[in-house]
Amino acid sequence: xxxxxxxxxxxxxxxxxxxxxxxxxxxxxxxxxxxxxxxxxxxxxxxxxxxxxxxxxxxxxxxxxxxxxxxxxxxxxxxxxxxxxxxxxxxxxxxxxxxxxxxxxxxxxxxxxxxxxxxxxxxxxxxxxxxxxxxxxxxxxxxxxxxxxxxxxxxxxxxx
Amino acid sequence: xxxxxxxxxxxxxxxxxxxxxxxxxxxxxxxxxxxxxxxxxxxxxxxxxxxxxxxxxxxxxxxxxxxxxxxxxxxxxxxxxxxxxxxxxxxxxxxxxxxxxxxxxxxxxxxxxxxxxxxxxxxxxxxxxxxxxxxxxxxxxxxxxxxxxxxxxxxxxxxxxxxxxxxxxxxxxxxxxxxxxxxxxxxxxxxxxxxxxxxxxxxxxxxxxxxxxxxxxxxxxxxxxxxxxxxxxxxxxxxxxxxxxxxxxxxxxxxxxxxxxxxxxxxxxxxxxxxxxxxxxxxxxxxxxxxxxxxxxxxxxxxxxxxxxxxxxxxxxxxxxxxxxxxxxxxxxxxxxxxxxxxxxxxxxxxxxxxxxxxxxxxxxxxxxxxxxxxxxxxxxxxxxxxxxxxxxxxxxxxxxxxxxxxxxxxxxxxxxxxxxxxxxxxx
Numbered sequence: 013x014x015x016x017x018x019x020x021x022x023x024x025x026x027x028x029x030x031x032x033x034x035x036x037x038x039x040x041x042x043x044x045x046x047x048x049x050x051x052x053x054x055x056x057x058x059x060x061x062x063x064x065x066x067x068x069x070x071x072x073x074x075x076x077x078x079x080x081x082x083x084x085x086x087x088x089x090x091x092x093x094x095x096x097x098x099x100x101x102x103x104x105x106x107x108x109x110x111x112x113x114x115x116x117x118x119x120x121x122x123x124x125x126x127x128x129x130x131x132x133x134x135x136x137x138x139x140x141x142x143x144x145x146x147x148x149x150x151x152x153x154x155x156x157x158x159x160x161x162x163x164x165x166x167x168x169x170x171x172x
Numbered sequence: 173x174x175x176x177x178x179x180x181x182x183x184x185x186x187x188x189x190x191x192x193x194x195x196x197x198x199x200x201x202x203x204x205x206x207x208x209x210x211x212x213x214x215x216x217x218x219x220x221x222x223x224x225x226x227x228x229x230x231x232x233x234x235x236x237x238x239x240x241x242x243x244x245x246x247x248x249x250x251x252x253x254x255x256x257x258x259x260x261x262x263x264x265x266x267x268x269x270x271x272x273x274x275x276x277x278x279x280x281x282x283x284x285x286x287x288x289x290x291x292x293x294x295x296x297x298x299x300x301x302x303x304x305x306x307x308x309x310x311x312x313x314x315x316x317x318x319x320x321x322x323x324x325x326x327x328x329x330x331x332x333x334x335x336x337x338x339x340x341x342x343x344x345x346x347x348x349x350x351x352x353x354x355x356x357x358x359x360x361x362x363x364x365x366x367x368x369x370x371x372x373x374x375x376x377x378x379x380x381x382x383x384x385x386x387x388x389x390x391x392x393x394x395x396x397x398x399x400x401x402x403x404x405x406x407x408x409x410x411x412x413x414x415x416x417x418x419x420x421x422x423x424x425x426x427x428x429x430x431x432x433x434x435x436x437x438x439x440x441x442x443x444x445x446x447x448x449x450x451x452x453x454x455x456x457x458x459x460x461x462x463x464x465x466x467x468x469x470x471x472x473x474x475x476x477x478x479x480x481x482x483x484x485x486x487x488x489x490x491x492x493x494x495x496x497x498x499x500x501x502x503x504x505x506x507x508x509x510x511x512x513x514x515x516x517x518x519x520x521x522x523x524x525x526x527x528x529x530x531x532x533x534x535x536x537x538x539x540x541x542x543x544x545x546x547x548x549x550x551x552x553x554x555x556x557x558x559x560x561x562x563x564x565x566x567x568x569x570x571x572x573x574x575x576x577x578x579x580x581x582x583x584x585x586x587x588x589x590x591x592x593x594x595x596x597x598x599x600x
Contacts, residue, residue, distance in 0.1 A: 105492070
């Protein structure tokens with residue numbers, strides 16, 4: 013079973029433990045556990061990696077090697093809201109590059125950057141499976157399709 | 173026209189509850205399987221149906237199952253994985269099945285698991301499909317409550333558990349052996365084959381990975397028989413297929429049509445042809461790793477073998493259309509940029525080669541290309557060909573590049589000669 017002392021919160025431990033029965037070995041919990049603790053602040057600090065390593069009884073390097081592979085696990089601070097803008101083919105055919113340029117202008121950041129007020133982080137992402145509604149993006153868990161340059165501000169303003 | 177996969181999906185995609193699903197005949201196939209058929213009989217029916225995997229490779233499903241060891245030889249645990257990590261650029265078909273009728277995929281998993289005598293299934297779902305996640309989670313709960321999943325399913329001796337695993341991203345995870353590593357909590361690098369996952373997959377146990385659409389076909393094959401399934405198709409590969417079209421066409425969308433439907437019919441009739449002022453220049457018939465085809469290929473039938481004959485692949489069956497006002501070099505630059513970024517870095521040709529191609533295409537598109545670049549691109553196409561890499565990511569990336577170098581050689585030349593992209597990026 014899971015061992016070790018930890019700075020993980022009780023509800024996080026409960027959620028990780030509740031998945032234990034799904035897998036025959038606890039290594040398989042690493043990705044789920046990373047996604048669970050990431051909910052705290054949207055990214056995972058070195059301290060959290062250490063806590064998870066202690067809790068799951070793996071080395072820090074083992075946990076971090078997994079964390080750094082997956083693009084939805086964030087190892088740097090991010091804004092309150094993550095904008096995932098599709099940069100794949102079909103969205104590009106319909107002008108996603110122009111949408112991205114406008115988002116950068118409106119937000120005053122480059123890809124990977126976070127606005128100075130800490131509200132938004134802008135990240136290009138692979139195909140979101142909304143090719144019939146391209147160009148498309150997600151903000152947090154909400155999807156937006158058929159984007160137009162002139163409706164971006166409205167969408168952004170709906171997030172506070 | 174029969175549309176088994178989508179006939180019970182509502183226009184707004186609000187899914188059927190377990191009881192609604194049952195009133196449409198849902199879980200009848202499972203009940204029949206458990207009461208009247210042996211696992212061998214299910215396998216035989218699927219084999220006779222000529223169903224081919226809908227994830228892109230088109231491997232015959234029955235043949236894949238035949239490599240799965242008998243339970244007398246290798247006992248439990250035995251795993252089934254539903255690959256719901258739909259991430260191939262241009263592909264949005266499994267999303268419909270996952271969001272629109274989650275019980276259909278659950279029934280497909282259960283019958284497949286019975287045929288294989290697998291005791292645990294994982295649905296490997298990409299994180300971005302949030303709605304699908306909520307709906308499958310609810311459907312699983314309903315199915316457990318009605319003893320459709322769990323122990324002694326519907327009074328039989330068959331036990332099965334299904335879990336959802338939500339991915340943390342990366343295109344690579346859709347590759348079946350990389351997916352297995354991801355499920356085991358590791359970096360999603362591909363594994364060398366052999367051993368094949370059927371023999372040594374998850375945690376070294378027998379494992380079958382199937383695409384969502386493939387699994388959704390299984391209940392219908394069992395219920396209506398292999399002959400019915402074969403007769404749905406216009407070609408010797410049975411069934412219907414979800415076909416999609418995206419790009420600058422009038423009506424981008426998704427339709428369940430007979431296997432073997434003409435490419436032209438899908439692009440011109442269902443998608444309504446090109447938008448005003450645009451002409452069709454080329455298509456990728458099944459997602460971003462299928463070779464480009466030209467106008468003269470539109471008379472080809474959409475099937476796995478027929479698309480190979482036409483010079484491409486059916487892939488996922490979701491067509492991407494390139495118009496005459498969009499730069500083909502730009503298209504390839506976008507595409508290779510994606511593959512270079514998504515390369516897991518495990519093997520050298522893919523890690524280094526794609527980055528090199530990416531840099532060259534960027535310089536050509538931005539007016540800094542050199543004549544010798546074309547030769548380097550052609551060389552890289554050879555170096556990254558199938559067999560030189562661990563998995564199909566790099567070969568999938570260079571297939572479209574190869575076809576573009578062949579069909580749009582003039583465009584590449586003009587970019588290099590004029591030191592600029594001759595196309596206006598005029599979208600609206």
